[in-house]
Amino acid sequence: MQYTGPVVKKRRAKISETRADRVFDVMNYVILTICLLIVAYPLYFIVIASISDPVDVNAGKVFLYPVKVTLDGYRRILEYDSFFTGYRNTLMYTLVGTTVNMALTVPAAYALSRKDLVGRNFFMMLITFTMIFSGGLMPTYLLVRDLNMLDTTWALVVPVAVSAWNLIVARTFFQQTIPDDLLEAAQLDGATNVQFFARIVLPLSKPIIAVMILFYAVSHWNSYSNALYYLRTTGKYPLQLVLRSILFENSMNDMVDDAANLAAQMRLGDLIKYGVIIASSLPLLILYPFLQRYFIQGIMIGAVKG
Amino acid sequence: MTTLAKNPGRDLRLTRGQRRLKKVLCNWQLYLFLLPALAYFIVMRYVPMLGLQIAFRKYKASEGIWGSAWVGMKYFDQFFKGPNFVRLLTNTLMISVGSLLLSFPVPVILALLLNQMPSKKYKKLVQTTIYAPHFISTVVLVGMIFLFFSPRNGIVNHLIAALGGERIHFTGEPSWFRPLYIGSEIWQNAGWGSIIYLAALSGINPELHEAAIMDGANKYQRVWHIDLPGILPTVVIMFILSAGRVMTVGFDKAYLMQTSLNKSTAEIIAVHVYQRGLLENQPSYSTAVGMFESVVNLVLILTVNFISKKVSDSSLF
Numbered sequence: 004m005q006y007t008g009p010v011v012k013k014r015r016a017k018i019s020e021t022r023a024d025r026v027f028d029v030m031n032y033v034i035l036t037i038c039l040l041i042v043a044y045p046l047y048f049i050v051i052a053s054i055s056d057p058v059d060v061n062a063g064k065v066f067l068y069p070v071k072v073t074l075d076g077y078r079r080i081l082e083y084d085s086f087f088t089g090y091r092n093t094l095m096y097t098l099v100g101t102t103v104n105m106a107l108t109v110p111a112a113y114a115l116s117r118k119d120l121v122g123r124n125f126f127m128m129l130i131t132f133t134m135i136f137s138g139g140l141m142p143t144y145l146l147v148r149d150l151n152m153l154d155t156t157w158a159l160v161v162p163v164a165v166s167a168w169n170l171i172v173a174r175t176f177f178q179q180t181i182p183d184d185l186l187e188a189a190q191l192d193g194a195t196n197v198q199f200f201a202r203i204v205l206p207l208s209k210p211i212i213a214v215m216i217l218f219y220a221v222s223h224w225n226s227y228s229n230a231l232y233y234l235r236t237t238g239k240y241p242l243q244l245v246l247r248s249i250l251f252e253n254s255m256n257d258m259v260d261d262a263a264n265l266a267a268q269m270r271l272g273d274l275i276k277y278g279v280i281i282a283s284s285l286p287l288l289i290l291y292p293f294l295q296r297y298f299i300q301g302i303m304i305g306a307v308k309g
Numbered sequence: 310m311t312t313l314a315k316n317p318g319r320d321l322r323l324t325r326g327q328r329r330l331k332k333v334l335c336n337w338q339l340y341l342f343l344l345p346a347l348a349y350f351i352v353m354r355y356v357p358m359l360g361l362q363i364a365f366r367k368y369k370a371s372e373g374i375w376g377s378a379w380v381g382m383k384y385f386d387q388f389f390k391g392p393n394f395v396r397l398l399t400n401t402l403m404i405s406v407g408s409l410l411l412s413f414p415v416p417v418i419l420a421l422l423l424n425q426m427p428s429k430k431y432k433k434l435v436q437t438t439i440y441a442p443h444f445i446s447t448v449v450l451v452g453m454i455f456l457f458f459s460p461r462n463g464i465v466n467h468l469i470a471a472l473g474g475e476r477i478h479f480t481g482e483p484s485w486f487r488p489l490y491i492g493s494e495i496w497q498n499a500g501w502g503s504i505i506y507l508a509a510l511s512g513i514n515p516e517l518h519e520a521a522i523m524d525g526a527n528k529y530q531r532v533w534h535i536d537l538p539g540i541l542p543t544v545v546i547m548f549i550l551s552a553g554r555v556m557t558v559g560f561d562k563a564y565l566m567q568t569s570l571n572k573s574t575a576e577i578i579a580v581h582v583y584q585r586g587l588l589e590n591q592p593s594y595s596t597a598v599g600m601f602e603s604v605v606n607l608v609l610i611l612t613v614n615f616i617s618k619k620v621s622d623s624s625l626f
Contacts, residue, residue, distance in 0.1 A: 023527035023529065024528045027425070027527065027528040028425075028427055028528070031422050031425055031426060031427075032426075032431075034422060035419075035422055035423065035426065035431075035435050038419065038435065038439060038500075039434070039435050039438050039439065041496065042438050042441070042442060042500065043438050045453060045457065045496075046442070048457075048464065049456075052456075060462070061461075061462040062467075063462075063464060063467030063468075066464075107345045107346045107349060110342035110343070110345075110346075111342055111345070111346030111347070113339075113342060114339040114342040114343040115343065117336070117339060119332060119336060120336060120339050120343075121329050121333050121336075122333075126347065129347075129350060130350055133350055133354040133355075135607055135610050136358070136603055136606075136607050137354065137357065137358070137603060138354070138356075138357025138358045138359075138360050138361055139357070139582070139596065139599030139600060139603055140582050140583060140586055140587075140599055141360070141363070141582070141586045141587075141592045141595045141596040141599060142357035142358070142359075142360025142361055142363065142374075142596060143353070143360075144586070144587065145357075145360055145363075145374065145592065146356055146357055146360060161349075161353065162353055164346075164349045164353065165346050165349045165350065167350075170346065195338060196336060196338040196339050196342075197338050200342070221444060224446070225445075225446035225447065226446075227446070227447070227448055227561065228560055228561050228564075232583075232587060243447075243448045246446075246448045246449065246452070247448050247565070250451075250452035250455065251451075251452070251455070251565065273456070273462060276452065276456060277456070280449050280452060280453065283446070283449065284444075284445060284449060287444050291441060291444060295437060295440065298440075299440075299504055302501075302504045302505055302508070303504070
């Protein structure tokens with residue numbers, strides 16, 4: 004950028020300010036670009052490594068673009084039944100879990116948003132306290148066992164049926180978006196609370212419902228520790244537990260045992276690891292750019308509560 | 310009259326108690342809305358708190374939580390005097406305090422920089438990218454760490470070797486557990502954590518910036534004297550929330566990152582609770598250890614909250 008005469012005449016001090024500002028901007032670009040690369044490169048590397056020749060990946064010859072493109076890794080994954088069982092299980096757990104989550108969270112959040120709910124503060128205290136103190140692993144495990152939920156779908160659904168955090172976010176949304184006048188008008192027309200909730204509140208709350216579904220669904224999709232605690236049967240394992248055995252216990256070695264020797268097996272094994280990382284994150288990778296807006300909205304509503 | 314019937318709280322002929330009762334009856338459907346969630350919190354969250362008593366009993370499945378014999382502080386003694394206590398506590402605190410101090414400032418700085426980014430398009434690109442790792446599952450994240458930092462095949466060691474350095478066994482070396490844990494924590498969550506501060510920054514009155522520009526303040530001065538003080542209350546709240554979790558190092562990641570070689574730094578309280586409780590079947594001991602962790606957390610969060618209330622007027626409750 005060249006500074007022309009008139010600008011200099013107009014305000015001399017402005018130039019030095021602009022220079023300092025420019026240094027700031029340049030530094031800003033540099034730092035954020037470094038951050039961008041640090042985050043993006045590992046993700047990009049997984050993609051190119053999953054379709055490159057494993058020998059070259061392991062030898063460190065794959066850096067910027069795929070080498071000797073092969074879909075061998077993905078073909079092996081398609082032949083691996085456990086992976087699909089895990090995928091199917093996780094889809095079911097996510098579906099059932101999120102449905103239960105929504106059915107419990109949304110009506111309760113609305114009720115708690117109402118100023119005329121006697122005992123509201125008490126209920127809120129009861130819920131908030133669970134965010135800072137809990138019974139912990141063993142007592143919860145014993146409870147799940149006593150309820151006969153071990154090794155069933157319910158063990159992954161019931162212990163996480165409501166997230167106190169999500170409940171509070173949804174309640175804050177209702178408080179901010181549903182005006183009191185609306186309720187009064189509806190009451191004058193003789194509407195009951197259920198009618199008001201179903202016909203007026205819900206249609207006005209599509210954004211928060213989208214946010215809640217996303218938050219809950221992602222947490223079901225990604226969780227593995229509850230399955231580790233409560234499930235016994237391998238056939239019921241969710242995707243993340245199957246992934247764990249592929250990534251850390253080299254469990255797919257038996258699916259590559261036709262490979263000539265141990266070294267070849269291990270190489271193919273690594274290729275499969277890159278592949279399953281992509282395959283298991285696929286739904287989110289595809290949806291993320293479209294849904295990003297909603298996630299951020301959810302955080303913002305939570306922030307207001309702060 | 311209709312209005313009065315709909316607003317029973319304003320009917321002056323009734324006593325306060327009667328008015329409240331009428332309000333409750335009037336809104337019975339709201340209590341129905343609340344009931345399932347409330348039942349969840351009571352059954353799944355508060356009943357286990359009653360279950361904490363097995364930390365003071367010798368739990369036997371046949372006698373149940375309420376019937377097993379009392380043993381007092383036996384299991385706490387066993388934990389405090391046990392050979393692992395100091396190591397477990399140190400490992401847990403090093404990870405959590407380290408995480409807190411090293412990773413807490415990053416989202417704040419990211420938000421301040423993003424907020425001042427002149428190009429809106431580039432800002433959007435950076436945001437979209439740095440939020441993404443938040444959605445990667447812990448299993449995948451740790452899988453990535455093991456692949457990238459593998460001693461023989463990992464890209465990091467290839468880079469070290471290419472630069473003439475010695476290959477490092479990152480995932481087995483105890484001294485590398487903490488840097489990997491904290492580093493990956495920052496990598497995964499710093500971007501996402503900046504959203505909350507960006508929201509706070511968007512609430513700062515632009516007139517403050519205009520006035521400062523008139524007075525000749527440059528961008529650096531404006532960030533330091535306007536943006537940072539503007540989001541300080543949010544920063545304090547977030548700090549209380551994080552400080553309250555100092556004793557909770559997530560089980561998920563530490564358990565996956567633990568190998569037979571790095572146990573001396575990777576074994577933390579949450580993993581210990583799982584191993585003793587579910588794998589080695591010592592429910593009472595495991596409960597005692599877990600309870601110790603929860604109680605320290607509770608005290609911490611209340612203390613930090615109290616201090617912050619005195620010092621800065623920002624507090625959670």
